[in-house]
Amino acid sequence: MKAFLVLLFACLEAAWSQSGAPPRPQATLPDLPGDAVVAVFEDGAKMTMDQFRELINSVPPEQRQVIIANREAFLHQYAVMRKLSKMAEQEGVDKTSPTKDRLEYQRMSLLAQTKLMMSMSLMKVDPEEIAKYYDGHKEKYKSVRVKALYVSFSSATPAAIAKKPLTEEQAKAKITALLEEIRKGADFVKLVKENSDDEASRAKDGEFLTIRVSDNIPDAMRTAIFQLKQGEVSEPVRQPNGFYLFRAEEITYRPLQQVRDEIFTALQQQHGSEWMAQIDRATKVDYPTPGFTAAKPPAAPPSLAAPAKP
Numbered sequence: 273m274k275a276f277l278v279l280l281f282a283c284l285e286a287a288w289s290q291s292g293a294p295p296r297p298q299a300t301l302p303d304l305p306g307d308a309v310v311a312v313f314e315d316g317a318k319m320t321m322d323q324f325r326e327l328i329n330s331v332p333p334e335q336r337q338v339i340i341a342n343r344e345a346f347l348h349q350y351a352v353m354r355k356l357s358k359m360a361e362q363e364g365v366d367k368t369s370p371t372k373d374r375l376e377y378q379r380m381s382l383l384a385q386t387k388l389m390m391s392m393s394l395m396k397v398d399p400e401e402i403a404k405y406y407d408g409h410k411e412k413y414k415s416v417r418v419k420a421l422y423v424s425f426s427s428a429t430p431a432a433i434a435k436k437p438l439t440e441e442q443a444k445a446k447i448t449a450l451l452e453e454i455r456k457g458a459d460f461v462k463l464v465k466e467n468s469d470d471e472a473s474r475a476k477d478g479e480f481l482t483i484r485v486s487d488n489i490p491d492a493m494r495t496a497i498f499q500l501k502q503g504e505v506s507e508p509v510r511q512p513n514g515f516y517l518f519r520a521e522e523i524t525y526r527p528l529q530q531v532r533d534e535i536f537t538a539l540q541q542q543h544g545s546e547w548m549a550q551i552d553r554a555t556k557v558d559y560p561t562p563g564f565t566a567a568k569p570p571a572a573p574p575s576l577a578a579p580a581k582p
Contacts, residue, residue, distance in 0.1 A: 299341035301325070311347050313354065319347070392544035402535050406528050412485055413526040416497050419478035421463060422470035423447040424514035447508045447515040454505050460519050469514065480518070484526075493518075
């Protein structure tokens with residue numbers, strides 16, 4: 273049915289492009305009772321509002337707006353397709369190959385996909401399992417609020433810019449010296465105000481970001497930041513145009529109630545994958561006729577070891 277409706281949608285698109293009638297944006301279905309008859313076909317068959325809703329739910333979501341906005345044209349083309357398919361049935365097309373085989377394969381494929389989705393959605397996850405997962409994966413829900421001190425460098429020639437920039441080596445030496453001062457007790461915020469080249473964070477006493485494990489940040493930053501304990505300062509972290517020092521101001525964890533649904537979905541998918549793997553392992557096929565299966569590639573020859581020295 274899905275392939276049938278995709279073909280129907282292609283016909284509709286062609287018809288609408290020729291008619292020059294673009295679909296209206298954000299169309300909605302009329303608020304009609306489910307048993308209201310919305311179409312009667314020439315053989316007397318009727319379609320209710322509920323049946324129409326089920327029909328359009330069979331097509332990809334991105335195509336539904338076009339159908340809803342042009343539902344009369346859609347049902348007309350549907351009626352044409354319906355008529356053609358009935359003519360094919362009367363002629364026995366569905367009983368002969370290759371159509372018979374294709375119909376059976378599509379039927380089997382649709383049933384298998386539906387069974388898989390149903391089984392995945394019905395996988396049971398106990399509350400105790402969610403709590404256990406949270407306790408065992410708590411680092412996934414960690415957040416670190418950091419301050420930063422940034423020393424930039426540039427590969428541009430000094431003559432090309434008004435202010436002579438630091439080279440990478442000079443920037444690294446500077447930030448290493450600042451780190452030594454911090455470890456000897458220097459005030460981090462004071463050094464930020466005096467030395468940081470990140471104007472935005474410098475204006476906020478070094479406040480940089482509150483970062484979660486899942487945030488899209490460079491790996492070097494993520495590794496450095498999430499290794500810190502509260503109050504610790506990282507080693508210099510190189511980025512394309514400078515070096516950072518990060519100080520962990522506050523370390524928190526998203527509470528279980530905030531991530532319960534996320535964990536439930538992850539565990540449900542995990543159970544579904546395990547169930548599907550069990551089905552796969554339990555499925556056996558014999559191939560009794562020699563020559564049917566593909567020949568296995570020959571084993572790679574053993575590598576020749578270097579001759580031992582006398």
